[in-house]
Amino acid sequence: MVYLNFTDLSEEAQNRLLEDSKKDVERKFGDDIRKYVRENYTCFETMIEEEALRNLYSYTFVFNI
Numbered sequence: 001m002v003y004l005n006f007t008d009l010s011e012e013a014q015n016r017l018l019e020d021s022k023k024d025v026e027r028k029f030g031d032d033i034r035k036y037v038r039e040n041y042t043c044f045e046t047m048i049e050e051e052a053l054r055n056l057y058s059y060t061f062v063f064n065i
Helices: 011-040 044-056
Strands: 002-005 061-064
Touching: 011 044
Parallel strands: 002 061
Antiparallel strands: none
């Protein structure tokens, strides 16, 4: 669960969430993504960024008002 203050949805907060999601994706799927990147000659950072955005939808957000 991710707890957010409803009044703090600034760009910095959004970037922090994205960075946390990137770390989460790399921890969970990093080896699989590296293997895919090697086989398909794509960019690792781009793949992590795309998967991190998808991963945000799997989080449960709790907003404090």
